[in-house]
Every structure is written in structure tokens, then in C-alpha cells.
Amino acid sequence: MRTPFVVGNWKLNKTIGEALSLVTELKNQLSAVKGVAVGVAPTFVALGSVAKRLEGSAIATCAQDCFWESTGAWTGELSAPLLADAGATWAIVGHSERRQHFGDTSVSVGKKARAVLAAGLGVIVCVGETLAERDGNRTLQVVDEQLAGGLGDMAASVAPKLVIAYEPVWAIGTGRTATPAQAQEVHAHIRQRLTERFGAVAADQIRIQYGGSVKPSNAEALMAEKDIDGALVGGASLEAADFIAIVKAARSG
Ligand code: PGA
Numbered sequence: 597m598r599t600p601f602v603v604g605n606w607k608l609n610k611t612i613g614e615a616l617s618l619v620t621e622l623k624n625q626l627s628a629v630k631g632v633a634v635g636v637a638p639t640f641v642a643l644g645s646v647a648k649r650l651e652g653s654a655i656a657t658c659a660q661d662c663f664w665e666s667t668g669a670w671t672g673e674l675s676a677p678l679l680a681d682a683g684a685t686w687a688i689v690g691h692s693e694r695r696q697h698f699g700d701t702s703v704s705v706g707k708k709a710r711a712v713l714a715a716g717l718g719v720i721v722c723v724g725e726t727l728a729e730r731d732g733n734r735t736l737q738v739v740d741e742q743l744a745g746g747l748g749d750m751a752a753s754v755a756p757k758l759v760i761a762y763e764p765v766w767a768i769g770t771g772r773t774a775t776p777a778q779a780q781e782v783h784a785h786i787r788q789r790l791t792e793r794f795g796a797v798a799a800d801q802i803r804i805q806y807g808g809s810v811k812p813s814n815a816e817a818l819m820a821e822k823d824i825d826g827a828l829v830g831g832a833s834l835e836a837a838d839f840i841a842i843v844k845a846a847r848s849g
Contacts, residue, residue, distance in 0.1 A: 598801065598802075600826035600848055601634075601635065601825065602634050602826045602842060603635040603637060603829065604635070604829050605833060606638050606834060607830060609639075610639065616642075619636060619649050622655060622836060622839065626653075626843060627653065629847065631847040632826070633654070634656070635655060636656075636657065637657075638657070640659065643657060643682050643684055647683020656686050657685060659674070661674075661694055662689060663711070664708050677715050680715050680716060686717055686719070687708075688722060690702075690705035690722045691722045702742050702744070703745055705742070705745055706746050706747065706748035709747070710748055719758060719759070720828065721760050722763050722828070723738075723746065723760060723786070724739070724761075725738040726738075739762070739786065743786065743789055751794075752797075758802050759802070759804070759805060759826075760802065760805070761804075761806075762783055762804060762806055763807035768807065770808075774808060776821050786823075803825035804825050805827050805828045806827055807827060812841035815841070815842040815846065826846050
């Protein structure tokens with residue numbers, strides 16, 4: 597039985613002060629909620645303060661990205677050991693906005709994912725097709741290619757620290773969500789690929805989040821699908837009430 601994992605991806609939003617007030621509210625209101633794991637991904641500048649505020653709570657602090665080298669002449673970059681030092685326990689890699697605007701490729705996403713795991717953090721590897729790719733019936737092919745690159749040569753033992761986020765690009769920030777059936781079809785496909793890659797036991801442990809305009813109104817139906825194990829939430833994670841409603845909808849059991 598997989599514990600669902602809901603992560604709020606704040607993207608380029610919230611000052612440190614705003615981040616702290618949101619996270620304080622989440623910490624207070626989610627302390628008694630069981631059967632679901634929760635994380636927040638603040639901006640890098642707020643990450644250390646957020647992690648400190650979350651000490652003693654079960655809410656994980658996640659980074660939104662991570663470079664693959666640990667130290668050196670890499671102006672502007674942040675490494676997995678530094679993120680861990682600031683208090684992060686998870687990092688997202690391969691978000692479609694990184695792929696679209698910042699040149700991330702399946703190869704670089706794989707390098708990032710391996711660096712995150714090597715530093716002892718958990719990794720959320722995002723995959724998902726554009727509208728043109730879906731319309732061209734290439735969804736599964738694109739997901740396969742991104743998944744293969746993202747996983748690289750990982751071993752099955754990473755399963756507890758590996759999360760795949762399926763985020764159709766056409767559903768991100770558009771208000772247009774994949775239907776539960778559309779999402780489940782791709783999630784089942786990903787699970788099948790994970791089974792081929794890691795074996796059934798590990799594949800059964802790996803959580804596959806759905807992302808793309810998840811809201812309180814659609815979360816329950818999405819989370820009811822067999823292979824949807826939580827959500828990566830953008831816009832709706834910026835408001836405590838909406839995010840809390842999504843977390844509650846994702847509870848198992
Ligand atoms: P959204 O973003 O919920 O605002 O669509 C999801 C994401 O990009 O992770």
C-alpha cells in the first residue's frame with residue numbers, strides 16, 4: 597500500500613515572510629491529518645527558513661530543481677548537498693517549465709535525479725506531454741523517453757525515495773485538467789514501465805503523482821484512481837485552504 601504524497605510547488609511565488617505564514621498555517625492545520633505525506637517546494641531563497649519552521653512537523657521541504665554537480669565554478673547553480681544542508685529532503689527535477697524555458701533535457705534530468713539521490717534526498721521526476729504531442733498520439737512515447745532519461749541507471753533500491761509526477765503540459769496552469777481516466781491510463785503505463793525496469797515489488801512502492809490544475813473540486817476523483825498516488829499542485833497550493841482540501845482528498849484508507 598502506497599502512502600499518497602501531495603506536494604505544493606510554489607514556483608516563483610511568495611516572499612520569505614509569505615512563505616513562512618503559509619507554512620505555519622499548514623503545519624498547524626495538517627498535524628492531525630493521517631494517511632498522506634505532504635511537502636512544499638518554496639523558492640530557493642525561502643527554503644532554509646521554511647525547513648526551519650517545519651522542524652518537528654511531518655511536512656517535507658522540497659527544492660524545485662537541483663544542479664548535478666556538488667561544488668565548483670557553476671555560477672548561479674545550487675547542488676543537492678547544499679539543498680540538504682538548507683533542510684530540503686526532496687527535490688523536483690524535470691518540471692516542464694524547466695524543460696520548456698531553461699533547456700532541461702531527458703539527459704540532464706537524469707543527471708540531476710542521480711545527484712539528488714546521491715545526496716540522500718528523495719527525488720520527484722516530472723514527465724508529461726504537450727498538447728501537440730497528445731494530439732499527435734505520442735503521449736506514451738514522450739513519457740517513455742522522459743522516463744528512461746530521468747531514471748538512467750537507477751537501481752530498484754531507490755523505490756522509496758523515487759516519485760514520478762505525471763504532468764501533462766496542456767493541463768499545467770491552464771485550468772484544464774486531465775480526466776481521471778486520461779490520467780489513470782498514463783499512470784498505469786508508467787507503472788508498467790517501472791515494473792519492467794525495477795520488478796513488480798519496487799514498482800508497486802513507487803508513487804506516481806498527478807499534476808496539472810489539481811483543485812479541491814477535482815482532487816477526489818483523480819485520487820480515487822488506482823495508480824494515482826497523490827498530486828503535484830501548483831496554483832492551488834498557494835492558498836492554505838485549497839491545498840489542505842487537496843491533501844485531505846488524497847488520504848488513503
Ligand atoms: P498547476 O501546476 O497546479 O498550477 O497546474 C502544477 C505544476 O506545474 O506542478
